[in-house]
Amino acid sequence: xxxxxxxxxxxxxxxxxxxxxxxxxxxxxxxxxxxxxxxxxxxxxxxxxxxxxxxxxxxxxxxxxxxxxxxxxxxxxxxxxxxxxxxxxxxxxxxxxxxxxxxxxxxxxxxxxxxxxxxxxxxxxxxxxxxxxxxxxxxx
Amino acid sequence: xxxxxxxxxxxxxxxxxxxxxxxxxxxxxxxxxxxxxxxxxxxxxxxxxxxxxxxxxxxxxxxxxxxxxxxxxxxxxxxxxxxxxxxxxxxxxxxxxxxxxxxxxxxxxxxxxxxxxxxxxxxxxxxxxxxxxxxxxxxx
DNA sequence: ACTTTGTCTATTAATTAAGTAGGCAAATAT
DNA sequence: ATATTTGCCTACTTAATTAATAGACAAAGT
Numbered sequence: 001x002x003x004x005x006x007x008x009x010x011x012x013x014x015x016x017x018x019x020x021x022x023x024x025x026x027x028x029x030x031x032x033x034x035x036x037x038x039x040x041x042x043x044x045x046x047x048x049x050x051x052x053x054x055x056x057x058x059x060x061x062x063x064x065x066x067x068x069x070x071x072x073x074x075x076x077x078x079x080x081x082x083x084x085x086x087x088x089x090x091x092x093x094x095x096x097x098x099x100x101x102x103x104x105x106x107x108x109x110x111x112x113x114x115x116x117x118x119x120x121x122x123x124x125x126x127x128x129x130x131x132x133x134x135x136x137x138x139x140x
Numbered sequence: 141x142x143x144x145x146x147x148x149x150x151x152x153x154x155x156x157x158x159x160x161x162x163x164x165x166x167x168x169x170x171x172x173x174x175x176x177x178x179x180x181x182x183x184x185x186x187x188x189x190x191x192x193x194x195x196x197x198x199x200x201x202x203x204x205x206x207x208x209x210x211x212x213x214x215x216x217x218x219x220x221x222x223x224x225x226x227x228x229x230x231x232x233x234x235x236x237x238x239x240x241x242x243x244x245x246x247x248x249x250x251x252x253x254x255x256x257x258x259x260x261x262x263x264x265x266x267x268x269x270x271x272x273x274x275x276x277x278x279x280x
Numbered sequence: 281a282c283t284t285t286g287t288c289t290a291t292t293a294a295t296t297a298a299g300t301a302g303g304c305a306a307a308t309a310t
Numbered sequence: 311a312t313a314t315t316t317g318c319c320t321a322c323t324t325a326a327t328t329a330a331t332a333g334a335c336a337a338a339g340t
């Protein structure tokens with residue numbers, strides 16, 4: 001399951017994608033419209049900014065805005081940033097690999113194969129799911 | 141990520157699948173060989189028993205054994221039993237559906253589509269991954 | 281009877297997720 | 311300049327979930 005943090009991030013990004021190139025949006029506005037605790041949202045947007053997904057402007061009239069085109073921000077990146085590994089086992093994670101503590105021998109482990117397939121299929125779907133796509137789906 | 145509980149369950153079941161129809165296996169033995177805290181394992185095996193995946197025998201010479209054939213126990217069932225929903229969002233879960241708290245309107249939500257696809261692909265893979273398959277993969 | 285082994289309920293400990301507080305720093309307006 | 315707005319950053323608190331443990335009980339076998 002995605003964490004609330006991750007879901008908040010997706011909602012905030014979709015909100016900003018709908019307003020792409022319309023100038024900075026105030027945190028307060030996003031928090032209210034998407035019903036996200038403001039302080040929590042601040043931390044989330046900051047992480048997205050540090051990851052070069054968002055840019056910000058300070059002072060009056062400031063706020064956050066999408067740095068990249070909506071079609072260039074996909075769910076893989078957002079989920080990895082917020083929640084870490086996408087795989088169901090640490091030992092099959094591409095970006096957050098760790099050996100499984102409970103595993104006796106990874107080389108002969110028969111469990112990993114299935115989860116490698118799950119990971120690959122999941123990445124395939126999420127790679128094609130970007131902010132532009134989500135905004136489009138929303139309008140139906 | 142799968143919980144430790146779920147990973148312990150899979151390891152214990154694979155251990156029992158390897159010994160299918162060889163009589164009951166003592167909890168203690170599984171706990172030691174698979175390095176699982178005994179008391180924790182007890183609770184796990186009990187759940188698997190209540191779900192009709194395992195049977196048990198009490199008293200001397202007792203223990204747990206697979207109730208069904210290894211090919212008839214797949215990862216979907218184990219994961220759902222131990223960790224609940226397989227989907228990444230509650231609102232797209234087939235067996236543990238719940239509306240997303242942060243969602244304004246599920247009908248027009250553009251986020252769900254991707255996660256419905258992820259869920260379907262994941263189920264497709266996990267459905268074909270059963271204990272017999274895992275044991276076979278292990279021998280390579 | 282006595283021993284072995286699973287059953288069940290209740291607790292505790294550890295970890296992670298979620299949310300909050302408050303001062304600092306940069307940009308803008310007057 | 312200086313006051314105001316707004317994001318930046320660190321630290322902390324609370325809540326929830328996961329992991330692990332304790333101990334009495336019940337059934338089966340010797």
